[in-house]
Amino acid sequence: MGINYSKIGDGYAQFTDHEPLFEQFFISNVPNPSYIDAINGKDIKFCGGQSSKCKTIKYSTERNPIPFSGIKPTDSTYSIILTQNTTLDTDIQIMSTTLLKGHVVIQTDQYNPTEDYTKQSILASSFSSSLFTISNTGRLKLFGLHFDNLNPTSNNPLISISTDSVDAPQLQIEDCEFESDDPDSQIYHSIISINGGIMKMERTTIEYYKLMDQNSLINIKPDQSSTVTISQTSFISIEQQGTGNGAVINAQLNGESKLTIKDGCSFSGCQSIGSGGAIYATLNSDITDSGGIFIEGTTLTTFSQCSASQLGGAIYLDISIG
Numbered sequence: 001m002g003i004n005y006s007k008i009g010d011g012y013a014q015f016t017d018h019e020p021l022f023e024q025f026f027i028s029n030v031p032n033p034s035y036i037d038a039i040n041g042k043d044i045k046f047c048g049g050q051s052s053k054c055k056t057i058k059y060s061t062e063r064n065p066i067p068f069s070g071i072k073p074t075d076s077t078y079s080i081i082l083t084q085n086t087t088l089d090t091d092i093q094i095m096s097t098t099l100l101k102g103h104v105v106i107q108t109d110q111y112n113p114t115e116d117y118t119k120q121s122i123l124a125s126s127f128s129s130s131l132f133t134i135s136n137t138g139r140l141k142l143f144g145l146h147f148d149n150l151n152p153t154s155n156n157p158l159i160s161i162s163t164d165s166v167d168a169p170q171l172q173i174e175d176c177e178f179e180s181d182d183p184d185s186q187i188y189h190s191i192i193s194i195n196g197g198i199m200k201m202e203r204t205t206i207e208y209y210k211l212m213d214q215n216s217l218i219n220i221k222p223d224q225s226s227t228v229t230i231s232q233t234s235f236i237s238i239e240q241q242g243t244g245n246g247a248v249i250n251a252q253l254n255g256e257s258k259l260t261i262k263d264g265c266s267f268s269g270c271q272s273i274g275s276g277g278a279i280y281a282t283l284n285s286d287i288t289d290s291g292g293i294f295i296e297g298t299t300l301t302t303f304s305q306c307s308a309s310q311l312g313g314a315i316y317l318d319i320s321i322g
Contacts, residue, residue, distance in 0.1 A: 030065040030099065033079035035109070038086035057082070057089045057106060057122070061098055077103040082120040082145065090127035094138035096167075102138040111144035113175050113203070121146040125181040128154035134197070136167040143174050148181040149209070150189055157193035163224055169197040176204045183208040186241060190215045196224025200231075206248075207236035214243050216250035222284065225256045231263040231297065240272045245316065246280025247272045254284035256291045264299030267314065270306040276316035277306035285320040293317065 034048030041047065041055035054060045060080050065073050078099040096102040108120040124131045128151045134140050150158055161169050171194075178191055187209060192199070209217060217238050220226050228251070240247035247270045251259050259281065270278040281293045295301050303314035 029067065030060075030063045030073075030078070032065075032073075032075050033081050034060045035081045035083055036060065036086065037083050038088050039084050053083065055088065056086070058092050061092055061094070061104060063099070065100055072100060076101060077105055079105040079107065081107060081109050082122070083109045085121040085123065087123045087126060089122060090124060090131060091129040092132050094132060094134045094140045094169075096137040098138060102136070104139070105141040105143065106145065107141075107143035108145055111175070113144075117144060119144055119146040119177060121148070123148050123181065124150050124158065125152070127151060128156065130156045130158060130160045132159045132171075134159075134161045134169040134171055136163060136165070136169060139170040139172075141172040141174070142176055144176065146177045146179070147191075148179060149187050149191065152182075152185050152187045154187075154189050155213075157190045157219070159192045161192070161194040161197045161199060163196035167196075171197070171199045173199075173201045173204055175202075178204070178206040178209075180208045180210070183237075184210075186210045186212045188212045188215065190219045191217050193219045193221065194226045194228060195221035196226055198227045200229045201233055202231050204233045205236065206233070206238070209237075210239045210241055211244070211247065212242045214245075216240065216244060216246045216248065216280070218249045218251075220249070220251035220253065220257070220259065222252035222254050222257070222282075225291075226253075227256075227258050229260045229262070230265055231261075232265065232299075234266045235268070235270060235278065237269040238267075238278075239270075240274070243273060245272055245274035246276040247278060249279045249281070250276075251279070251281040251293065252284070253281060253291055253293065254286050256288050258291050258294070260294045260296065261301055262295070262297035263301075264297065265301045266304070267302070267306055268304045270303075270314075272308040272310075275308050275311040277308040277313045278303055279315045280312070280318075281316075282318040283320060 041053035
């Protein structure tokens, strides 16, 4: 091993400052998949193998997989495997250049949608910055994980998807759980905010959030075209306090924006201080034939014990006429 002399200081270099004496010319320094161990892992060059796990997801996503040869790896998607719960990650950016092509999968170790496994947690309640920000052509898939929320006073969403162009960032969530770090705590941010792009959520449970200051669990904003599909997902005890509409979903849909809820989703105990106990949607006058809100599927979607202080105990639609 060699030492980066710019970091010697008083002669005591941290282990993480050491550089390999010999570099691999053709082999990428980013294993695929890369394993994360927040307890015993170390964020050092070449970490990620099962015998030398990285410590944080953020470090793993910010590396350049291209080896010294300059020949790009053929991997189209990079997988990150979480082997322990973590409270260390924040401000993870998924964009077109992340790990070459911007296609990242983060999942629990031993994840299998048809068999038993233990969900690992990514806990972010000590941070105020968004946990994940997905932009331009970035694609993020989250499988078999457990999440909480940001610092309750933060105004940033836990997960942000946005674009300012025709690019379509994508988020796919399967078999995950979202649960407030403290069911009695009020939070001042949404869990997911989308302003352009595609989001798919399947077989997921979201429960026990109290949202303040016009925040809904999922906010769909009108500036860019968004496509949101939610299936086989349960929303339990989502309460909106202060002001606002739609405790679970507040969707401002225009153009080709589309919200689809299907295949046996359930909304129970959802309460809004305004209109739309579970869902509030505005269909603007420029909505196209392919856009709008759709509730469909072979299994019924159900609403139980949902209420609103104003209109629409379960759903409220505001339809603009051009």
